[in-house]
Amino acid sequence: MVSDLLGFGLPVLERARTVEGVDWLFNSEAAAEVFSDNLHGARSITDDHEQATIYARFVGSPRFDAIVADIEQRIAKQHSMVTERYRALVELCRTSVQPVGSGVA
Secondary structure: OHHHHHHHHHHHHHHOOEHHHHHHHHHOHHHOOOOOOOOOOOOOOOOHHHHHHHHHHHHOOOOHHHHHHHHHHHHHHHHOOOOHHHHHHHHHHHHHOOOOOOOEO
16 A cells, blocks of 8 residues: 555655646546546546636646536536536636646645
8 A cells, every 4th residue: 555655646646736737637638547536537527627627727728618618518417507606617717817837736
């Protein structure tokens, strides 16, 4: 168990210390195996997908619109419509969150 933590867990935690790393954790296909709330691995929509949206915008991801569309589609499947709360969050991200590109998360 200690070996797994040192060889696997700590590198993930180290990577997630930056804005890019947290975006990777939430939004990359590569992190789906290591983070249960990753957009590509999650079975259902949770509040963590709101965080995924915020970090995608914060890092200035060129995939921001694709991430939003994917989350909206998942919400629609689960809840039969896109919630106003999520739409308001996306609008806030687009109008008020300035991408920083890098830095400590």
